[in-house]
Amino acid sequence: MAEIDARLREEVHLLGELLGDTIRKQRGEAFVDKIELIRQGAKAGRQGSAAGEQQLRDTLAGLADDELLPVARAFNQFLNLANIAEQYQHIRRRRPEELQPFENRVLESLLQSLQADGHSPEQLARQLARVDIELVLTAHPTEVARRTLIQKYDAIAAQLQALDHADLSADEREQVQLKLRRLIAEAWHTEEIRRSRPSPVDEAKWGFAVIEHSLWQAVPSFLRRTDQALQAATGLRLPLGAAPVRFASWMGGDRDGNPNVTAEVSRQVLLLARWMAADLYLRDIDRLAAELSMQQASDELRLRVGVHPEPYRALLKQLRERLRATRAWAEAALDADVAAGAEVLHDNRELLEPLELCYHSLHTCGMGVIAEGALLDCLRRAACFGLFLVRLDIRQDAARHAAALSEITDYLGLGHYQEWEEYRRCEFLLRELDNRRPLLPSHHRPSAETAEVLATCRVIAEAPAAALGSYVISMAGAPSDVLAVQLLLKEAGVQRPMRVVPLFETLADLDNAGPAIDRLLGLHGYRARLHGPQEVMIGYSDSAKDAGTTAAAWAQYRAQESLVEVCRQHEVELLLFHGRGGTVGRGGGPAHAAILSQPPGSVAGRFRTTEQGEMIRFKFGLADLAEQNLNLYLAAVLEATLRPPPAPEPAWRAAMERLAEEGVAAYRAVVREHPQFVEYFRQATPEQELGRLPLGSRPAKRRAGGVESLRAIPWIFAWTQTRLMLPAWLGWECALGNAVQRGEKALLEEMRAHWPFFRTRIDMLEMVLAKADSSIASLYDERLVEAGLRPLGAQLRDLLSQCSAIVLALTGQSELLTHSPQTREAITVRNIYLDPLHLLQAELLARSRQRQGPVDSPLEQALLVSVAGIAAGLRNTG
Secondary structure (H helix, E strand, O other): HHHHHHHHHHHHHHHHHHHHHHHHHOHHHHHHHHHHHHHHHHHHHOOOOOOHHHHHHHHHHHOHHHHHHHHHHHHHHHHHHHHHHHHHHHOOOOOOOOOHHHHHHHHHHHHHHHOOOOOOHHHHHHHHOOEEEEEEEEEEOOOOOHHHHHHHHHHHHHHHHHOOOOOOOHHHHHHHHHHHHHHHHHHHHOOEOOOOOOOHHHHHHHHHEEEEEHHHHHHHHHHHHHHHHHHHHHHHOOOOOOOOOOEEEEOOOOOOOOOOOHHHHHHHHHHHHHHHHHHHHHHHHHHHHHHOOOOOOOOOHHHOOOOOOHHHHHHHHHHHHHHHHHHHHHHHHHHOOOOOOOOOOHHHHHHHHHHHHHHHHHHHHHHHHHHHHHHHHHHHHHHHHHHHEEEEEEEEEEHHHHHHHHHHHHHOOOOOOOOOOOOHHHHHHHHHOOOOOOOOOOOOOOOOHHHHHHHHHHHHHHHHHHHHEEEEEEEEOOOHHHOOOOHHHHHHHOOOOOOOOEEEHHHHHHHHHHOOOOOHHHHHOOOHOOOOOOOEEEEEHHHHHHHHHHHHHHHHHHHHHHHHHHHOOOOOOOOEEEEOOHHHOOOOOOOOHHHHHHOOOOOEEEEEEEEHHHHHHHHOOHHHHHHHHHHHHHHHHHHHHOOOOOOOOOHHHHHHHHHHHHHHHHHHHHHHHOOOOOHHHHOOOOOOHHHHOOOOOOOOOOOHHHHHHHHHHHHHHHHHHHOOOOOHHHHHHHHHHHHHHHOHHHHHHHHHOOHHHHHHHHHHHHHHHHHHHHHHEEEHHHHOOHHHHHHHHHHHHHHHHHHHHHHHHHOOOOOOOOOOOOOOOHHHHHHHHHHHHHHHHHHHHHHHHHHHOOOHHHHHHHHHHHHHHHHHOOOOOO
């Protein structure tokens, strides 16, 4: 451990030195001295020196207007460089005598352990081949860094890897450091923040870039190692077409409350994905055509290409021409309605079949060692990504569908659909779903809102089925919400089954999820239209915003239990889709632990979850990191399937019911019922400024109003910036405190020791409390909050202190994260660079509110850089 820390410190020091040199060249020695004075003051302040803290405040207060932005940029850049060094430590080269990271050996260890439990090799191989994990990439406002800068950060990581060789000559080491110096200079002289909001298409391109630069390399390597681990444990191979992990996306498909996502945007994103996929495969095929120059081939392959001296090249050139035609058509179709020619690839089998033919031929002819190289990698990519790269999900609010149907029923003289009782809605929808005639005459002219809903359904109808994922209905609450989408899709010409997925978000909706799905599955004719599993999405963000994380976590757990039982009774396979964000307040936390803490039976070989915003970059931005995280997902889903966690004891359930009841009451007493809360929130945090800044394509609010109108992300993000972290812990302090006062401490300790769900909740709570900081939060109050509201801030900080004390008592530690010294040390080191940014941000907010300057002014740019820097320093922020 000490050596790893020493390496990390050495790399952080090197990157910091190079950044300092870059800044010195541009702004001079005096400015660098000022940065160092700020850093030293922050460090001394953290060590308890009142003089150091005062020095920090005085130096920041003395900054001229033209120094605000470069100071903010300096600390922001350092935190990003520290992130890069820390990320690289996870994937650095290990010497033979060093233990590989847990992420690298987790599957191998699990397979051995499962065999020891009595699972046969055949059973393990069969289950592993059937695992179906889908990671749904979503764009969110907390990913503020520009794509061009992310690419430079990736290049810096690559140079750290180049430096990680003990046998480098002095000249080689100097050359690597020169490249690092150049890259850091490029990053410093590149503006970090976008000047304008990204469009939904821009966000989709960002997602494609993650695939191109990282996942395209990571997936075949991950599957190769999975195959090796399976073979070593069981003697059996992973099937050629196995793809235990696939990817979907909401970028360009999530129109819930985002007027910028239109039918035309979704059409363009689908075409861009096909263009990118064809382009990536062309690179692979060009390489394979150069490598597979062999003459020996199977009779089957020779029958396909005829007499040819290089049969593999002949077949691959045919595929290459079709990929070129596909790419050219997708590019042309972006600008005009161009029909796809006969050469355009539409079915994944058209891509896979010639590759498989080459693979089997090579094995038949004794050239298996060649088949298992780049050709196998290409086959694995084709199985995972297909011709469409990612499957695009569509998401829309249930109210938009109901409004469209109300307009339609009104036009047809049937009355107002929105005013009907649920039973009448279902009767109408089921009758129309079974009716062969169109619902609307061709001359009908809908309103703009209804026309957009129908246009989206037509885009779905025109796209190949494999290009699309699920149709998610936000704020769903009844069977009619699902049937409404099915009818609108039918009306648009969708003649194939598409998974229509109700999303249960609020506390009441989660409690109603089981009964709602029970009624849906019981409807006459519904099961006949259900091809495959019944997918249900569990909302983590809005449920936590609605009720606090104590009650929300328990409601999510109980909803899953109920759904498992309902689908078992109806003999329908269930697929749960977890809408987890990056933060604890939005269901975030380590994925491996989260999966293993789900209710028994809820992870039955299938798992679908969102990966959002900045967490995509932190988990999948580098190929080796991506591979580690894919290992964790696969191992966790396999383990949860074959070794499900225990069901909670009756006493645990009763205790959790009490915790949830008291937690939601305490949370709502502050957030909903305190008369000063909304005004305090707006003054103490950068919530209003976040709404103005170009952070994402989606508006910060669904509608006008208070906290209830805010999206979950800016709600969380605003509190994170001030380090109060309120949404992640509020309610727990009361719930746990009351339980201890009732004499239930031993019961809570038992629950933490033996119930993975409860242990994971407490671990995530502890992590967020370690990142929270009352003294930083109070600085925002001092500078930004009017005197009459400050007692509320003090009260909230007191609740935070109570929460920390009760968690320490429960875990038996004297300090938070004592059991995880690496994480604790990382937070401590980052605080030295975060403290100046927090102080600076509070000052910038005060000046911004006085001046109300344009978004692209230096002051507003400095404010946005401070937002980005704090997000980078805290990592899982939104």
